[in-house]
C-alpha cells in the first residue's frame with residue numbers, strides 16, 4: 158500500500174511541480190518554502206532513497222537525471238542550515254550509499270562545503286541561516302537574544318561525519334566535534350539542555366527545554382552518533398544516557414488517566430503539553446534500550462512503549478484518527494489539542510516512526526495495527542486527486558486541506574510505513590541509522606577499511 162501511496166505522491170509532484178521544492182496538491186502547482194532559499198527540487202532529493210528502497214526504478218532514474226542536470230548550489234540564496242543539511246545533504250548521502258552512484262557523493266560534498274561558512278562564529282556554534290553565495294550567516298530574529306537553536310546545530314553530526322568519511326577532508330567532522338566541546342564546557346540547569354545557545358558569547362539563552370520542536374533531534378543524534386560509530390563514540394553515548402536520565406526526572410510525567418507524556422520545561426516550570434514532533438522519542442528510547450546502563454534495557458523499551466501508546470491515543474481521540482500538532486494534559490483533558498492553532502496535521506512522520514521502531518524491537522502486532530489505522534486515515538482524509546495534503550483541524554468532520562504535500566511525507570512518513578510492513582532485514586539496524594529526515598546512513602565499522610580510505 159505504501160508503494161501505491163508513494164506512486165500517487167510522486168506522480169502528482171512530477172506532473173504539477175517537477176523541479177520545484179514541494180507540491181500544492183489542491184491547486185496543482187509548485188510550493189516554494191523559503192527554508193531552502195533558491196535551492197530547488199527538495200521533494201526529488203528527499204524522495205531519492207524511498208524510490209530506491211521501494212524499487213521504483215524508472216522514477217529513481219528520472220530523479221537522478223534531474224540531480225545531474227539541474228541540482229545547483231551556486232545560487233544567491235539564504236537557506237536554513239539545518240533543513241538543507243537533513244533533507245539535501247542527508248538525501249544525497251543516502252542515495253549515494255544505496256546506489257553507489259558517484260554523482261550523489263559529489264553533490265553531497267559540494268553542498269557540505271557551501272555550508273561550512275555557517276561555523277564562522279566566535280564559538281564555532283553555527284548560524285541558523287546562511288547565504289550560500291556570500292557566506293554571511295545570522296540567526297532567526299525570534300530566537301532568544303540572538304541564539305542558535307539546539308535542534309538545529311545539534312542535528313548536523315551524522316551527515317558531517319559521513320562528509321569527512323567520503324571526502325577524506327576532516328574539516329566537517331572537526332566542526333561538529335567542536336559543538337560537543339562547547340556544550341560540555343557549559344553548566345546545564347538540572348542536567349538539561351536549553352533550546353537556545355548564543356554563538357557569540359557561548360552562553361545559554363532562555364532556559365526552555367523541549368524534546369519536541371527546538372530540541373528533539375539533538376538528543377536523537379547523540380544516540381545515533383554512538384550507534385553509527387559502531388558503538389565507539391563513548392562521548393556521544395554518555396551525553397545521550399545522561400540526558401535521558403535528566404529528561405525522566407524533570408520532564409516525563411503520567412496523567413491521572415495513566416498516560417505517560419513528555420512535558421516542556423520553561424525555567425523550571427512544566428507546561429503539560431506534548432508536540433507531535435515529541436512522539437519520535439518513543440522510537441528513540443526503544444532504539445537506545447540495548448545500550449542502556451544499569452540494566453535499564455527493559456525500562457527504556459517500556460518508556461518507548463508508553464510514549465507510543467500515548468501518541469496513538471492522541472490520534473484515536475480525534476475524529477479523523479490523525480494526530481494534532483500538539484496535545485495537552487491539563488484543564489481536564491488528556492492527549493487532546495485545546496487550542497485551535499494546535500489542531501492541524503501536516504503529514505508528519507513521528508508517530509509512524511515510533512510504531513516502526515517499536516515493531517522491529519518488540520514484534521508486538523499492535524504496532525502494525527496502529528500503522529494500518531494511520532494508512533486508512535491518510536487515505537480517507539489526506540489523499541486528494543493531486544497528491545496528499547495536510548489537514549487544518551483533525552477534530553472536525555469535514556476536511557479543510559492546507560494544500561501542501563511536505564517533502565518529508567515522501568522521505569519519512571511513507572518510508573517508515575513501508576519499513577513497518579517489511580521484513581527486519583530491509584535496512585537492518587545493525588548496519589544502518591536513519592538521519593532525522595529518515596535518510597539511512599551506514600554504520601562505520603572499524604574493520605571495513607575506513608582507515609585506509611581516509612588516508613588516501
Ligand code: DMJ
Nearest residue numbers: 374505506507565593594
Ligand atoms: C522533518 O523535517 C524531520 O523529521 C525533522 O526532524 C522534524 N520535522 C520534520 C517532520 O515533522
